[in-house]
Amino acid sequence: MFSLFYGLWKYLFSKMELHVLILGIDKAGKTTLLEKMKSVYSNIEGIPPDRIIPTVGLNIGRIEVANSKLVFWDLGGQPGLRSIWEKYYEEAHAVIFVVDASCPSRFEDAKSALEKVLRHEDLQGAPLLILANKQDIPEAVSADELPQYLDLKKLDERVFMFEAVSAYDGMGIRESAEWLVEVMERSKRTEMLRARAGAMGAGP
Ligand SMILES: Nc1nc2c(ncn2[C@@H]2O[C@H](COP(=O)(O)OP(=O)(O)OP(=O)(O)O)[C@@H](O)[C@H]2O)c(=O)[nH]1
Ligand SMILES: [Mg+2]
Secondary structure, three states: OHHHHHHHHHHHHHOOEEEEEEEOOOOOOHHHHHHHHHHHHOOOOOOOHHHOOOOOOEEEEEEEEOOEEEEEEEEOOOHHHHHHHHHHOOOOOEEEEEEEOOOHHHHHHHHHHHHHHHHOHHHOOOOEEEEEEOOOOOOOOOOOOHHHHHOOOOOOOOOEEEEEOOOOOOOOHHHHHHHHHHHHHHOHHHHHHHHHHHHHHOOO
16 A cells, blocks of 8 residues: 555656756856757757847746656846846756856856855755856867866765756757756755655645
């Protein structure tokens, strides 16, 4: 009997959406990446790069990867908009942090923005995927080199990965999405968020 209920419980929760927050400083390529992700994982063509404008509000994208439903929240990275990011932390299962790997002059800005994200207690235990974007540009630093430039402290406490991607040609997109699903499905944070959502749903 117990295993029957447990099976049902697991089935219901496996249908719940997983929220992935896409962060990074302005012009890192977050929205272009989201649109590429949509093109790769659904039949609908995403918005082409030349029609994407800087984000001021919130872009939402839904895709299904390996039977998991992912919801992406893409926020604006301009300095004046970064204070909005934290409103989404509590509900996020994982974070993607996008870096323009072809622009070393902005690595310092990206580093301090990311350090602030990592310090926030509402994101404790959230898996982190750091993307070295714009790999189609020959000067872009690789996913192996980027960690030295960002020199992040406090990364050991969470599951993380650096991945080389291009939002233009799609390099690394599938690897990124598949890694995210795998770690989110196993993460204690997902367990905690699902239990909380279940408890709220079970109200009178
Ligand atoms: N070469 C190249 N350019 C890219 C890539 N991804 C994004 N870009 C370009 O980088 C610029 C910024 O892209 P966006 O997707 O608007 O960047 P964003 O991070 O969403 O910016 P905000 O919304 O302002 O935070 C645009 O000119 C894009 O065409 C990429 O993989 N390769
Ligand atoms: Mg954007």
